[in-house]
Amino acid sequence: MNGDTVDIDLARTWVQAIAAAVDKHKDHLTQLDSAIGDADHGTNMHRGFSAATTALADFAPDTVGAVLVKTGTTLISSVGGASGPLYGGAFRAMGKALDTPTTDTQRFAAALAAGLESIQKLGAAAPGDKTMIDAYAPALAAFQQQAGAGGDLAAAALAAADAAEDGMRATTPLQARKGRASYLGARSIGHQDPGATSTALVFRALAETVGAR
Ligand code: ADP
Numbered sequence: 001m002n003g004d005t006v007d008i009d010l011a012r013t014w015v016q017a018i019a020a021a022v023d024k025h026k027d028h029l030t031q032l033d034s035a036i037g038d039a040d041h042g043t044n045m046h047r048g049f050s051a052a053t054t055a056l057a058d059f060a061p062d063t064v065g066a067v068l069v070k071t072g073t074t075l076i077s078s079v080g081g082a083s084g085p086l087y088g089g090a091f092r093a094m095g096k097a098l099d100t101p102t103t104d105t106q107r108f109a110a111a112l113a114a115g116l117e118s119i120q121k122l123g124a125a126a127p128g129d130k131t132m133i134d135a136y137a138p139a140l141a142a143f144q145q146q147a148g149a150g151g152d153l154a155a156a157a158l159a160a161a162d163a164a165e166d167g168m169r170a171t172t173p174l175q176a177r178k179g180r181a182s183y184l185g186a187r188s189i190g191h192q193d194p195g196a197t198s199t200a201l202v203f204r205a206l207a208e209t210v211g212a213r
């Protein structure tokens with residue numbers, strides 16, 4: 001396997017790394033959601049990704065995409081909040097774009113784009129609405145830029161993780177226009193978005209998984 005290959009094992013390890021990160025940051029995610037939502041984002045993410053790792057443990061996928069479709073389906077069926085269908089749909093869309101046992105950085109970039117498209121289709125949020133999209137969209141742009149410039153998977157994933165964290169921090173001064181936080185109107189200003197924060201964990205987990213092999 002060269003440094004540009006995504007295989008089934010890497011996909012599974014990525015999902016496990018997300019679960020570990022969510023476990024570690026569960027209270028923080030819930031705390032962020034208690035300020036501008038209903039204080040369940042940490043619990044939702046934890047329930048979903050724990051269920052996903054359990055589902056993957058006795059699953060024999062034959063493609064990279066099967067790992068991600070299974071993850072998405074499990075998130076949809078185990079998480080009640082808005083984030084379950086949004087992340088679940090994104091992982092399913094990514095998976096559907098990766099129907100081979102291995103894939104490269106360019107195709108992985110296209111799969112990440114399909115994931116964002118799914119979130120936007122379902123949630124109808126735009127950049128600047130103070131949602132997970134404000135971390136995802138810059139992460140995708142950074143990944144695509146690196147991949148397009150001939151960067152390998154590790155470089156692209158690292159750039160994406162950094163961009164996601166910048167995007168996450170940039171949600172603080174925004175007023176929410178989608179999801180529960182939008183009910184608060186101007187009172188949502190001054191708080192970091194929980195979903196953008198979990199999206200930053202998803203991309204950091206990818207960078208760490210790729211960097212560790
Ligand atoms: P709920 O809002 O149902 O309690 P969670 O607390 O698990 O669900 O997730 C909240 C996060 O979901 C928000 O911080 C935001 O990032 C994201 N979110 C909510 N609505 C949308 C939407 N329409 N599009 C994209 N992301 C959204």
Ligand code: MG
Pocket residue numbers: 033037038039040041081180
């Ligand atoms: Mg919530």
